[in-house]
Amino acid sequence: MWNSPSEFFAMGGYALYVWSSFGICALVLLLEPLLVRVRFKAIVRRLKQEQLAEQFDKEIGK
């Protein structure tokens, strides 16, 4: 269908529109899971810190 890679990227003159559309989708769809991972790691880290703090308090309390 495509005679050359450059023809593919040119998209018959509609390159700006086609690639902006697919591009923004790729951007959003890739960023979302990364952001969720960041959120997940943050909560895990916070919970670990709380546990360490509790243990510390317990040892001090002895």
Add this chain to the structure above:
Amino acid sequence: MNALLAIIRRDLLVVMRRKSEALTALFFFVVVTSLFPLGIGADAALLRKIAPGVLWVAALLSTLLGLHRMFAADYQDGSLEQLALSPQPMVLLVVGKIIAHWIVCGLPLVLLAPVIGIQFDLDVSSLYVLMGTLLLGTPVLSLVGSIGAALTLGVRGGSVLLSLLILPLYIPVLIFGAGAVYANSIGLDASGHFSLLGALLILALAFVPWVSSAAVKIAIE
């Protein structure tokens, strides 16, 4: 029935003691409608064309102004909880408050809008249509608005959030209401719009009181 009238009377009395709040919403309506010619230009033909939309949007916005008052004052001083504990069903309480809100905010709009419509050079039959659509539409605005008012009780930034939540739900009323006036002004028949507005009103009357009372219960528990 007595309980319903009692609640309506009580809310109206509260408003009467602080008339300024109700009046400011009406002044807002007048001021906002005056802004459009100032912003767009005083060409009579253009004004006649935008009048239905402008008047209806202004009506929406001034209704929104008064909405948070529906439950907020009672919520803050604890009387909402007391009313919830009474033997009367919550639905009755909510319906009473909606009726009171409409009397204070909606009915004056119905009476005032034709006067503003004259400023926009609307013809007489369109003014009647305007009154009719507002008469059918403003109760829907009070009804649907009560859901938002109940959901945002006691929430930070409640009134702005209320507007954001409710405005998308107001869009069908806006479309049919303004559409009716516009259709009439260009000589088309507006009865289809009126039927749809009536349908929205019936739908709202059938469902909203129960939804709002559920929302109020969630807020006070």
Add this chain to the structure above:
Amino acid sequence: MSQVNNFSNHRLINWFKLSSPSTFYPVAGKLIPFFWVLTFVFGAAGLWISFFVAPVDAVQGQGYRIIFIHVPASWMSMFIYLVMAAWAGLGLIFNTRLSAMMAQALAPIGAWMAFLSLWTGAFWGKPMWGAWWVWDARLTSELILLFLYLGFIALRASIDDPRRADKASAILALVGVVNVPIIYFSVKWWNTLHQGASVSLTKAPAMAQTMLLGMLLMALCLWMYTVAVTLMRVRAIILEREAHADWVRQSIEVKS
């Protein structure tokens, strides 16, 4: 309720057992990679069809290929809203926290789908009909849907008590679901009344079989993606909201 997770030993799924955050958390964790695999498989197949199999359109040239991401995104934005409202409704009726957490987890991705639908719609409309924004019924309804999503997220965010936030946003979502058909109908009515743009983004090129297949595959890809990301997000939400629970503490200890 027993905290022991013996799900893996049973062939038969006890759905009510899954409604506890403690049992759902590990199940979700195991399912996530499976959905990512499906996402890539459907995505690869869909993109292949979109770019290398579907023929050039006579009228719109190569530009029409945006349809392969625009239409699936629109479908997903509406589908996710329904699912979100269903979970929220379940949470309201059965008073289960996990159902409300699922609704909470679905909202952001639904909003993004609506946004992508609008963006790709604009980038499709500009070369085809000369304007970045066309007030046609579908795009306008999509915009309103985005507002409904944002309202749901905003309401959740502004109520401090999580259970009250769950219930209030559930009511909002259910009211929204009932209103979406009404809004769509009224916007269509408005569109025909004012006969504004004579163009409509619904007038897509005549659907060849391959085009339909491409859109279907991309829609499946986005669906699997949504499930994967939502399961990831709900796990984070579960940890955040159930932080005080014993099973969370044990699970964190195991991690460290």
